[in-house]
Amino acid sequence: MGNSKQIKRSLTGSILLKKQISQIFFKKLESIFGIALAEDTSDRLMDYLNKSIDYLLDHSVIEGLFSIEIEESKLKSTIESIESTLITDFSLTTDPCYVASTFILYFSKLPNLLLSKISSQLIHSVEISHEEYRINVIRSLLYSLPLQNRNILKMVLHFLKKFSLACNNNNNNNSENNNTIVEDIEVQSAYNRFTKAFMSTTPGNFEISCKAIRLMVMDIDEFDKLPQDIQYMVKDGESIVKAATFDRLVEKLFDLSYGFKDPDYNYTVFHTYDYYTTSVELLGKIVHYYRIACTLTTKLQMEVSITILSVAMFWMKIHHNHLMTDLQFLQKLKIFLDSVPQVPPTQVTYFTYFQTFFKPVIEPLKPLYERGNSFLGPNLTQSSGTSKKKNQLIEKMMINNNINNNNNINNNVNSNSNNNFNNNIDIDIYNIGSNIIAQQITIIDNEMLMAIPPSQFLHKSFSKESKSPQFHDMVSKFNEWARWTSSEILSKEKLVERVVTLSFFIDLAKSCVELGNYNAANAIVGGLNHSSISRLKLTWERLSTKVTQDYDRLLSLFDLSMNYKNYRDEIKSTKAKIIPYLGLFPKDLIAIEEGNDNFTNNNLINTEKFRLLYQTIKKIQSYQQPLFTFKTSEPIKQYLKNISNGLSEEKDFHSISHKLEPRQQQTQ
Secondary structure (H helix, E strand, O other), X not given: OHHHHHHHHHXXXXXXXXXXXXXXXXXXXXXXXXXXXXXXXXXXXXXXXXXXXXXXXXXXXXXXXXXXXXXXXXXXXXXXXHHOOOOOOOOOOOOHHHHHHHHHHHHHOOOOOOOHHHHHHHHHHHOOOOHHHHHHHHHHHHHOOOHHHHHHHHHHHHHHHHHHXXXXXXXXXXXXXXXXXXXXXXXXXXXXXXXXXXXXXXXXXXXXXXXXXHHHHHHHHHXXXXXXXXXXXXXXXXXXXXXXXXXXXXXXXHOOOOOOOOOOHHHHHHHHHHHOOOHHHHHHHHHHHHHHHOOOOHHHHHHHXXXXXXXXXXXXXXXXXXXXXXXXXXXXXXXXXXXXXOOOHHHHHHHHHHHHHHOOOOOOOOOOEEXXXXXXXXXXXXXXXXHHHHHHHHHHHHHHHHHOOOHHHHOOOOOOOOOOOOOOOOOOHHHHOHHHHHHHHHHHHHHHHHOOOHHHHOOOHHHOHHHOHHHHHHHHHHHHHHHHHHHHHHOOOOXXXXXXXXXXXXXXXXXXXXXXXXXXXXXXXXXXXXXXHHOOHHHHHOOOHHHHHHHHHHHHHOOOHHHHHXXXXXXXXXXXXXXXXOOHHHHHHHHHHHHOOOEOOOOOEOHHHHHHHHHHHHHHHHHOOOOOOOOOOHHHHHXXXXXXXXXXXXXXXXXXXXXXXXXXXXXX
């Protein structure tokens, strides 16, 4: 019985094997010619490439191997033979020139040439006369290729080196140094044909393209031995830096190849460099590459020098106030400036700026806030007489146009003839209305948001008030809006007044949302949600259906579940200027900080982490814009800025709440 089962299994296995063999021989194999390279490069393709290389090296002495070009139409049978078998076999091939031409034809038929993405960059890098710098740029470009492209390229570069040496030995040229590549007709033909098959060339740049291939061949052994010093990842079809050594990171700041399409790269480095280096070390590297630039050919010297200086100035302007107090940085900068006694006319602008670090400054420079490709320094203080007059004019406009036209407001907002306002002015927020109050709250919040420098969001600085005073000012104001909401409701002893007050603050939160001030809206909702307020059942029951619905929508918007999903979805879909809820940024930044190491396992700087940090900073900066169009009412604004003076203490909220609505009263 057992033997019959084994025989049955054996027969079944034999039938399946025959079926698989039948499928192999009778099913047309997939083509490898004209097919785009993929991450899972097929074994058939690698077999074909390796067998071709071995065969061509065995026949490297054949005259005309690469100098004789076989027309594509005559290669048809060779291609069909290759594609109809699983294993490449050239044993029956009578003409090695056919194998060579077919091998090159494979590369020229790729939908995207092997080096098409970096062709122009390679051509540009060849013009760099500084040998070490040039080879570093070329290696960096090769690392930016997809892995499958890079592996196949390395195979061919090794082949070209071995083929060149074989030709060298065969001709007995330079016998004392077998590492010298001899440019006989076969070697030159091979380079020419592979250059055409690998790169996007024109008659004008063909010669320099060939030189790029030669440089890569000369470096291939070293390139293979050295550890990878820069890693890329693909985003939106472009290769961007994922991790790198400090040297490669700095080189990419200058991007002399013109092919590095990563608009956030320089911003990322400049905002986060102090996670892995110092300002002195960064300046040292910039100076090092500036000195290299000064040794380049006349054609490149001016272009590269100006690029490096503009990058340096860009970095220093972002951190000007901080760098002004960095004595080691200033010492390093002074040494550099003294080493350039004669500044070229095209570089005067940059060196003039560098000199400002050593001149007395009347006013500290405002922090820079990037807006696309330009910069805006927000005017966070009103220091000039012109600014004061402008403010007074706005105040007067607000009082005359917005307040005096409203009888209720007119009775509650007073100013003297000189428009000088004091903090004790009598403001009735309920008569003024939730919309105007929301506008003034938004003006206050917007000013506070714009005052927070990016550095206070990095290194978890926001966790310590001493390191992030402006951030904590806005957090305190958020808590103040919440406390004000609860305190105002609890200050009304009469039920009717409490209902009016509760309705007002729900409407105020709604108005803030409509204005895009999600930060204040969330604070007010927090005040409404305080346990001392939420327990006032008699008050809540008196709300109108509409107000109750508005409150429910607010609760849904700021629902904590799924990491504020509803809120995140809403601000993602809006294109209007907003003031975001500030509390989410620390949460997101901590997740990035703690979830990613500064360095990778192979000790490269983890640029991917710092890119994530900068993306959050960039998002914050996009909100730091003075784009709200409504006018300031100084009396209302001053009242709101000083509301904490008359508020009840939060520790007293529950006792007040129980006095207003005792438990017994609520159950009746």
